[in-house]
Amino acid sequence: MSTGLSSDRALEAPDQFLSPSILWGDELKASFKLSWPLVIAQLAQMSLYTTDVIMMGWLGPKSLAAGTLATTLMSPFLLFGIGLITAVAPMMAQAIGALDFKSVRRTTRQGFWAAVFIATILVALIWNAEFIFLILGQTSENASKAQGYIRFAVWSFFPAFLFLVLRCLLSSHGKTSVVLYITIAGIIVNALGNYALMFGNWGFPRLELLGAGISTTFVNTIMFVLILTYILMHRRYKRYAILVRFWKPDWSRFREIFRIGLPIGFTLTAETGLFTAAAILMGWLGTNELAAHAVALQCAALAFMVPLGISQAATIRVGLAYGKKNHDGIRKAGWVSIAMGTGFMIFTCLAFWFIPTTLVSFFLDPALPENKVTLGLAVSYLAVAALFQLVDGCQVVASGALRGLSDTKVPMFLAIFGYWVLGLPISYVGGFVLGGGGQGIWLGLAAGLAFVAVVSVIRFTLRDRFGLTNYKSI
Structure with missing residues (x-):
C-alpha cells in the first residue's frame, strides 16, 4: 500500500527558510521566524497553569499554598514525560534534513506509543500524592487539598504528551502558528472552566481546587483533538498516514525515542525537581513563604518560557543542519539561538529588579491585609x-542546541550534578544553616542554574572535539 510519501513534493521540499543558512543574518531571520510562534505558544501553555495559580490565589492563601504543592509535585513528573517525548523533535528534524520522510512517519507513530506508555507509569506514581506530602513534612490540610487537585489534573498527562508529539511534527516542518492558535484557544477554555468549576458559576458546583484539576484535563484533551484533526485533514500532513497501522510495533524506533528521550526527561526533571525541593523547603518555613514562592516562581517560569521556546527552535534548526551534514549551519544555528535566548532575559532581569511589586500584584491583591507578608516575601x-x-x-537554549545533535546523555549528568550536588545543598545551607530563609533557598537555585549554563555552553563550543558532529545515518 503506497502512502504517497515518495512522490509528494510538498513533503520532499520543506520551506526554504528551514534549510540551514549561510549568512548570519539569514540564520537570525530563519531562527526568529521559527522561534516566535513557539515562544508565544510556550507562554500560552504556561498561561494555562498561571491562570490556575491566579484563581487559586482568589480562593485565599491556604488554597494557593495547597495548589502550589500540587503543581510543584506534578511538574517534575510532567516535565520528565515532556522531555522524553521531546526526543521526537531532533529525530524528525534530522530525518527531514536528510529527506527521509518515512522516518518522520515512523517516529510520529512510535511517539504516540511512548506518550501513552510513559503517561500510564507517571499517573500510577503520583496517584497517592497525599502520602508523599505527609512524608515530606507538609501539613495534613495542605496534603489533602493538593491530592484532590492532582487526582483530576494528572489525567491531563495523556492528551498533553500526545499533543506534544504532533506539535513536534508541525514544528519540524516550520509550521508553528497552528500550535499557537490551539494553545490560545486552550487558555480561554481553561479560564472559563476554572471560573465555572472552581467558584460555582453558571449553575456548576463550587469545587475549588478539584474544579481546577478537572478543567486542566479537559482543556488538554480539547487541544489534542484539535491538532490531530488539523493534521489528519491537511493535504500536506495527512499523507504521512500517522494512524494507519497504528498498532503495528516498530521496536527499534521505540527504543531510539527512549535512548534519546530518557536523558532529556531526567535533565528536565533534575531542574524542575530542584524547584520542587525548594517548595518543600519553603513549606518548612511556613504557609506565607510557600505562597510567596509560588508567586515568584510563576513570574520566573513565565520569563523562562521565552528562551524555552527559542531552545525548541534551536533543536530543530541544529537538527536540520545535522541531517544535511552542514557543519557551518550547526554552528550558526546554535550561537544565534543562544544569543537570542540570553538577550531576552536581560529584559526580564531588569523587570524583576525594578518593578517586582507590580508583577507580584497580579497574583495577590495588595489591598488585602492578609496578603501583606506574602507580597513582601515574593518581592524579595x-x-x-x-x-x-x-x-x-543561556542554559536552556544551549541544551536545546545540543539536543539537535542528539547529545543528551552527558548533559543529563551535568544537570543532575549542577542542580542536586551544588544547587540543593546551597539552598538548604543558605535557607536554614545561615538563616537566609527564602532568599537563601533561592540563591541555591541561582547557583545550580549558573553551573549548568557554563558547562552547556562549553560543551557546544567544543562539539567537534567531543565527537558530537560525527554524522551518522538517520
Missing part, C-alpha cells in the same frame, strides 16, 4: 530571581 524572592535570569536563558 524576585530580587534573587533577577540574578539568575541570564544564566537560566
Whole structure:
C-alpha cells in the first residue's frame, strides 16, 4: 500500500527558510521566524497553569499554598514525560534534513506509543500524592487539598504528551502558528472552566481546587483533538498516514525515542525537581513563604518560557543542519539561538529588579491585609530571581542546541550534578544553616542554574572535539 510519501513534493521540499543558512543574518531571520510562534505558544501553555495559580490565589492563601504543592509535585513528573517525548523533535528534524520522510512517519507513530506508555507509569506514581506530602513534612490540610487537585489534573498527562508529539511534527516542518492558535484557544477554555468549576458559576458546583484539576484535563484533551484533526485533514500532513497501522510495533524506533528521550526527561526533571525541593523547603518555613514562592516562581517560569521556546527552535534548526551534514549551519544555528535566548532575559532581569511589586500584584491583591507578608516575601524572592535570569536563558537554549545533535546523555549528568550536588545543598545551607530563609533557598537555585549554563555552553563550543558532529545515518 503506497502512502504517497515518495512522490509528494510538498513533503520532499520543506520551506526554504528551514534549510540551514549561510549568512548570519539569514540564520537570525530563519531562527526568529521559527522561534516566535513557539515562544508565544510556550507562554500560552504556561498561561494555562498561571491562570490556575491566579484563581487559586482568589480562593485565599491556604488554597494557593495547597495548589502550589500540587503543581510543584506534578511538574517534575510532567516535565520528565515532556522531555522524553521531546526526543521526537531532533529525530524528525534530522530525518527531514536528510529527506527521509518515512522516518518522520515512523517516529510520529512510535511517539504516540511512548506518550501513552510513559503517561500510564507517571499517573500510577503520583496517584497517592497525599502520602508523599505527609512524608515530606507538609501539613495534613495542605496534603489533602493538593491530592484532590492532582487526582483530576494528572489525567491531563495523556492528551498533553500526545499533543506534544504532533506539535513536534508541525514544528519540524516550520509550521508553528497552528500550535499557537490551539494553545490560545486552550487558555480561554481553561479560564472559563476554572471560573465555572472552581467558584460555582453558571449553575456548576463550587469545587475549588478539584474544579481546577478537572478543567486542566479537559482543556488538554480539547487541544489534542484539535491538532490531530488539523493534521489528519491537511493535504500536506495527512499523507504521512500517522494512524494507519497504528498498532503495528516498530521496536527499534521505540527504543531510539527512549535512548534519546530518557536523558532529556531526567535533565528536565533534575531542574524542575530542584524547584520542587525548594517548595518543600519553603513549606518548612511556613504557609506565607510557600505562597510567596509560588508567586515568584510563576513570574520566573513565565520569563523562562521565552528562551524555552527559542531552545525548541534551536533543536530543530541544529537538527536540520545535522541531517544535511552542514557543519557551518550547526554552528550558526546554535550561537544565534543562544544569543537570542540570553538577550531576552536581560529584559526580564531588569523587570524583576525594578518593578517586582507590580508583577507580584497580579497574583495577590495588595489591598488585602492578609496578603501583606506574602507580597513582601515574593518581592524579595524576585530580587534573587533577577540574578539568575541570564544564566537560566543561556542554559536552556544551549541544551536545546545540543539536543539537535542528539547529545543528551552527558548533559543529563551535568544537570543532575549542577542542580542536586551544588544547587540543593546551597539552598538548604543558605535557607536554614545561615538563616537566609527564602532568599537563601533561592540563591541555591541561582547557583545550580549558573553551573549548568557554563558547562552547556562549553560543551557546544567544543562539539567537534567531543565527537558530537560525527554524522551518522538517520
